[in-house]
Amino acid sequence: MAKHLRVTFLGGLGEIGRNCLALEQDGRIVVVDAGLMFPEPTMYGVDLILPDFRWLVERRDRVDGIVLTHGHEDHTGALRYLLADVNVPVYGAPLTVGFARHRLAEAKGLGSLEFIEVADNERRRIGPFEVEFIPVTHSVPSAHSLAIHTADGVVIHSGDFKLDPTPIDDRRTDLARLAALGDEGVALLLCDSTNAEEPGYTPSEREVGGALRRLFLERPDRRMVVACFASHIHRIQQIIDVATGQGRKVALMGRSMEANVKLARRLHQLRAEASDFIDLANVDRYAPGEVCVICTGSQGEPMAALTKISRGDARQLEVGDQDTVILSSHPIPGNEWSVGRVIDDLHRLGVEVIHSGQEPVHASGHARQGELRTYHQLVRPRNFIPVHGEYRHMAHHARLARTMGMPPRHILLCEDGDQVEVRPEGIRKVGRVPAGFHFIDGGAGDLDERPLEERRMLAEYGVLLISAGVDAEAGRLAQPVRVSARGWFDGEGDRQLIVAVTEEVREALEEALEDGQRDEGALNKVAQRAAGRLLGQRFRRQPVLLPAIVVL
């Protein structure tokens, strides 16, 4: 058993998404966050990407709890998969836990799970640790930095944060507590790197409200449709305030939008009257200038409300030249293409579209360099590991720490799978654990890298199926060679090509049979090689060759 505190990074270091790490002392483990990541367009059929939880599952008897920093999917979205194998209490703010519970209930995975709600600044003993929940501002309410008190000193995990001096709910980052912890001494800081490349300060969420108010005022007779993240309760609050302030009624669109607004109102984290809202079905009874629709789909997600609206597929809302759609968001890397298509389709319908490239209708939830410097200065850690970012973000964050006078040997750039030990003299990497992507295909369940690679090949190159039947006794073809193609070229020229491939394979097979070859596997290789040879002479890229030679 390791003598000192160990941190094992299971996700989020080298990508934006699937955040998860484990702290281990005296053989006991506490997990921080269990998030998911959304796939790239070339990950065919992949719906979600999870951390590889095997390392945790093998140690499930030693896990004492899972702590959530905040309610975003990249921190909570993999919970249902982890809890299925490691059923331990989940700690977090009421809203954080509420979001997580809701998603688990949707997946019918609530069963006998234990959720423990914590208050701001509360300290909880979890296993060998005392975990303190320090309020920070972010793009979802109730976000926390964690101060984890361990036998090897205090570890501060920043969680996702920005330093917003004028947050919508007046719940500011507890700078005083962070400074006090800094005074007492912090052994290790793990800190959000998302915006570490960007100089300056992230604008306050409140500035978005000002921009929205102006845009609404300039359009008193138009129907306003605003898309944003369903978890961004403060953004939703500002949209509601602007709309109702101008005498508009608000209709919500999208399942998660409705559910989150309901939950946030119940927890008194969203201030709105029941009379502010109307049913989406009744929107057409109002003049365009009397309504505002708040919907999901700001990332161009295929099944979300805005995407359906843009395709004219939304049953209850048809948009046209009387509508203004505001995308109160910024595309997450990888989503630019889908968002662009939604914007194009809206223009086709005659809609006026406003996005963050034109107007300040979005503010990031992550700290830029100025805020990161402030955080470092308050905490003054002995050791530092950048987290939550692609590699370049973490590299920039490490550089920032160096420019603030941290000795380079106390800064470690880690990646998913790294294990780090915290000792009095410093930190060092002590091992690696499996931490690759775990792909989930919604229809089929788990998906390994191999079938995914095959899907990529099929998608890129197409497939050529080569079949034939062999009479083993007579040593000749009993059923002729047939070649059919899918996703490969088609047309007259290619028909000739198919004929040529068929001929080539037939000759090769007959030759092999003459030489006495009867083994099915060997004959399949002969067919594949013959087709590959011919295609290789003419094309730089070959289709996937699928031989099906049967010995009868």
Ligand SMILES: [Zn+2]
């Ligand atoms: Zn995050």
Ligand SMILES: [Zn+2]
């Ligand atoms: Zn977040």
